[in-house]
Amino acid sequence: MSNYRIKGAGRLTPARTARFTFDGKIYTALEGDTVASALLANGVHLMGRSFKYHRPRGVLSAGPEEPNALLDVARDAARRQPNVRASVQEVFDGAIIRSQNRWPTLGFDIGSLNNLLSPFFAAGFYYKTFMWPREAWAKLYEPIIRRAAGLGVAPTETDPDHYANRFAHCDVLVAGAGAAGLTAALSAAKTGAEVILVDERADVGGALLFDTSTMIDGKPGYDWAQGVLAELTAMANVRVLTRTTVFGYYNHNFLGLVERVTDHLPNPNRSLPRERLWQVRAKKVMLATGAIERHMVFANNDRPGIMLASAARLYLNHYGVAVGSRIGVYTAHDSAYEAAIDLKKAGVEIAAIVDCRAKPGEALVSAARNLGIEVLTGYSVIDTAGRLRISSMTVARNGSTNHRKIPVDALLMSGGWTPSVHLFSQSRGKLKFDAENQRFLPNIYAENCVSVGACNGTDELGALLAEAAEAGGGSLSVSGEAAFGWTGGMIGAAEGAGKETTVKAFVDFQHDVTAKDIRLAVREGMHSIEHIKRFTTNGMASDQGKLSNMHGLAIAAEMLGKEIPQVGLTTFRAPYTPVTYGTLIAHSRGDLFDPARKTPLHAELVKAGAEFEDVGNWKRAWYFPRRGEDMHAAVNRECRTAREVAGIFDASTLGKIEVVGPDAAKFLNLLYTNAWDTLKPGKCRYGIMTREDGFVYDDGVVGRLAEDRFHVTTTTGGAPRVLHHMEDYLQTEFPDLKVWLTSTTEQWAVIAVQGPKAREIIAPLVEGLDLSNEAFPHMSVAECTVMGVPARLFRVSFTGEVGFEVNVPADYGAAVWKAIWERGQALGACLYGTETMHVLRAEKGYIIVGQDTDGTVTPDDAGYGWAVSKKKTDFVGIRGLKRPDLMREGRKQLVGLLTADPTEVLEEGGQIVANPNQAKPMTMLGHVTSAYWSENLGRSIAIALVAGGRARMGETVYIPMKDKTIAATVTDMVFFDKEGGRIHG
């Protein structure tokens, strides 16, 4: 294995090494290497296979724009990450790295047969075929295509790493810590502004990392950058985040950043998050995101060993790695000369610089020639050779057919530089086209934001530094001197890849989109750049077109005979580079995904052996199985015991709203269908709430504690929206009413005690209140103390038995619960959960809003027409209820159903028909909303919404199931204690 590490070159420490494997083979790297630089140091260029044709590919870049070298990087089996860019990932000791999208090996990949079939696989070919026979697409063709596509293999184990999230505010956020970003940050920081400076690399400096010929403030650029970093780091008002990418620029200067905390460490401390999401609100954003070098579009421009010139320069000057031993250069821009010059000076042979321009920058040409480099101006590379690595380039004078083959083992290219306007565009700033330099630049800003440096088209160093210093708002003065000024650049297809050719000149490497694919798209009528993108998939790979978009646009524009701005630019979308889901979710997982709401009695319920169910965000006790009992047995026992003795139930999840003020009754009159002014203090009433549309919105018992004070209860899930709804009307429709609303759901623990012995259980614990039927009848409420604790006691029932609901402050809930349960146990009572609650209420025909009603049910449909006041001249819903369809005959109404076979329990959600023999589609009359086995009745019961239901009493209806049809009789909804005597007992 040859070593391409050049002694004395680069900034890494030779003594500090790291070992890793690539496709099973062990390699040695230096600490600070990227995977790409380490493999290149070992002479390895072949790092991947393309998406469609499975062509062998080497690393193309030294940054986030990498389309080719996407690898699978693992620490262990569970910490495995597909699609990692070799040019970004730092090597760590012990890394297990594998190539992707190849079988069986990277060197010999069966998938590359696609390359031979490529004439068939032109852009959009799949729209034109695979249609016969009709079922074959999904069964045959699609699975084959899916297997061939994709890149990496998804993780198969749950990620053991954790991630963090931080919110931050700052005066200035600077994205990019190159010469412009550092200057802008320092300038701003010196004014005292709170500054966050962000750079995606491990090291600051940006282009100064490779551009070793630039001097700033009299120092080599890199050294100057390190000095500024030290200065910034020492300032209390500055936070520097390296290895951090600003990935998204959202509304109102809200930015998303991802900080890579441990992925470069060999043995990270497990307490550290793998990555950290920063969500920053900045008063001002300064974009100093630089520019990205473009490749040249020519025949077979994708062989391993072909890469961007600036990348080769970075590998040399930062990592100390030569990307080849005999290197060619193909360029349309001056900057590539400096790569050749640096390499030549480091002792690497430069085969030739091929410059498609007739007259490049004179100073650079001379400098190269003075070093003995052959410079061919007005020439192009028209082809390359080499299977797994480039072996030669074919060069011809522009317009000539004579060509010359030059052996090379690497080829550097530069088509010029594309300003990184991604974040600017994400912020919805408007770009303008700089025709002279063939680039899009920021024009109209949508946020408080400024672009400085190369991303703003400011290339000349002095101007760049001045612009950045001024943007920062300080009086900083920085001077710089570049060895050479750069000019040039081209977009679109180069010589030999023009209109009539059949060569493969790649525009988008990862997706295998060639210049001729773009032209085909235009020929097929795709004239919008968005259509071209979607038809060819140009720019839709994981690099999101950082290299390909401008070329694609230029080729399309040429084909269409239009100027580039007329063809348009596809939208830049977040994220700038891909972001790990784990980072975006940060702490929101497991218990923190959606924290469960638990009642003050939860611990007691757990102790009592409750099984729980999710109701909205709440964990509610479902049933309390005793040893050997399944759910059915437990519920039957609970149902029986509650009616025979008593049951105790945690009702704390009931929504509770305190409605207080001189106009409280008037307000409730407007918000509920019922009348409230007739309710006397000390009494309760069941209330129904509708919205303006007249449909049941919520229900619950409302107790009047005083003339000006109501204790309103809502459904378990309904409290927040009911309060919101009430506040809306109070604040904006009836603002003159003197009423105050307070959510008290969490304030009260609510213990329901229901059953013949309910009074006996609680009486000894209640102080200062006569609980007798005469003094405290059904639907009473009183304030009292329970075990010395201030309490609100309701005489209410959701079971049809004598019932009390003991409300005590949440902190006392557990103590009171224990005391009640102790007495209950002694008297033979049971604890019961939501399932028994459901059965008991269904036996009495009490509805559950949200189960028996669904937002299309009026109070009358539900059988609660009596709860709609006929006297009131206004309430929310009064007009909605009178609309034609709500007054119509034959609406669905809640009724009871009794199955012909009493042991048959209907399925909740079962659909009801009159004629079970009708052909499909059948006419459905309604559906079963509630269905249970009633142990107390010794048979099944059900509640159903049935069209014209109340007029069908005694009729037989049918519930066709998958395997049978069930007959049932329509009845009223009260199945148990029809006279209703027990409740007053």
Next chain:
Amino acid sequence: MRKYSVFALAREAMRSHKGWEPHWVSPEPRPSYDVIIIGGGGHGLGAAYYLAKEHGITNVAVIEKGWLGGGNTGRNTTIIRSNYLYEESMDIYEHSLKLWEGLSQDLNYNVMYSPRGVMMLSHNTHDMQSFKRHINANRLYGIDNEWLTPEQAKKFCPPLDISKTARYPINGAALQKRGGTARHDAVAWGYARGASDRGVHIIQNCEVTGIRRGPNGEVTGVETSRGFIGAKKIGVSAAGHSSVVMQMAGVRVPLTSNPLQALVSEPLKPIFPCVVMSNTVHAYISQSDKGELVIGAGTDQYHSYSQTGGLQIITHTLDAICELFPIFRRVKMMRQWGGITDNTPDRSAIQSVTPVKNLFVNCGWGTGGFKATPGSAHLFAWLIAKGEPHRLAEGLTLDRFRTGRLIDEAAAAAVAH
């Protein structure tokens, strides 16, 4: 139109694909048309296609202010299913699903309809009651939809976490096997090609700025960025911009336009075999043929035409995805985007005559319009051609907001699309 076939493809492969014709032609607009469709998405292009194909009305123009399929057609997560609750909904979505099943052949364009199954996860008793209500209604109508146990759900979708210790454990699922996905761009292009071939004019980059009315209030044409174009009938099919276009004719519609976001992951080898939806935790996911995990997020709360939304909507969606599929935590989001959905108060669509003579509207498909594309287009063409709704779309008229006869899928089931 040159037919697409394996042979045509082979022939073109031999000559570098130089013989293909444009999918559609973009002629100069005529002074007037029998019908103008405003909106060049799948619904509008499809309506033009069916007007020409089934009603013999070919003097038709589709006017699009941007590029074909650039609205919600090209921005949605391509879920197709028909297992809705109400008969009015089943009517249209099942009609649509049946058209999907033969659409590639009908259009001679592979729209890649892929019935790989749409599975909706149930997490609690309420979900179960609701899903069984759907399943029973669907069965009696004649739509496939079946209940799966958690183990069966896991078998159908192996990455699914069905452990009881999850924050919202799965207690079952409803599966429509005929549900699936299709290639969204291809739907727009296929319809455009078919319509263009039958003489329909496809006019892009042409913004409608006004609707002109005659002495009797009837429509007479549209003012556009390319001048006045006459029309005997106008069909508005402008999705998120329907309110804007309808107001040009002085008609207010019950719509709110909200941002809806979606995202895709980096491409991965096949890992996710079906479509999974969970309304309780708000997650919608499938895997595209390119290997990207396609994930639908929720709507932003406010009304907006910005086609962008907040990061918190995206992160909330991923919270849910990673809760259901913990193995995806190391997967990366590659691209996010937003569309403008047009939402009605009852979350059901509007396809209707309007108070303005010869003006028809097709809107309100909200977050679920893609699946309806062929059915909606087919029935909208009928409405425009006949001047009255097809039997299957009778429930979708504007009049329901006056009478109160809503088709409230959302209220009934808290099911998003």
Next chain:
Amino acid sequence: MLLIHCPYCGDDRSELEFRWAGEAHIARPEVISEISDEDFAEYFFLRDNTKGIAWERWRHIHGCGRFFNAIRDTVSDKFLLTYEAGLPRQPVPGTEPVSAGGAEGGAA
């Protein structure tokens, strides 16, 4: 994520603290029980859904709890003004005031 100025708290806060509450200045009819079906549909269902400058309501639900009004450009999502509930429809900053009369002066 939007940044919203609560006119009651006098502070810019994150959207997470707020809930959007629909179009502003749609007053509930004085005698709602008497209006026609058409007028009810108009009041309850029909909305301008404006593209551009829109008047809307928000509630600082996780803050002071107050409903307030806002003027926002629904294309750029920029807020132009927020103001207290009960005030008449405010003019777009920098433009001539519009006359506030009839239903538009309503509190909703």
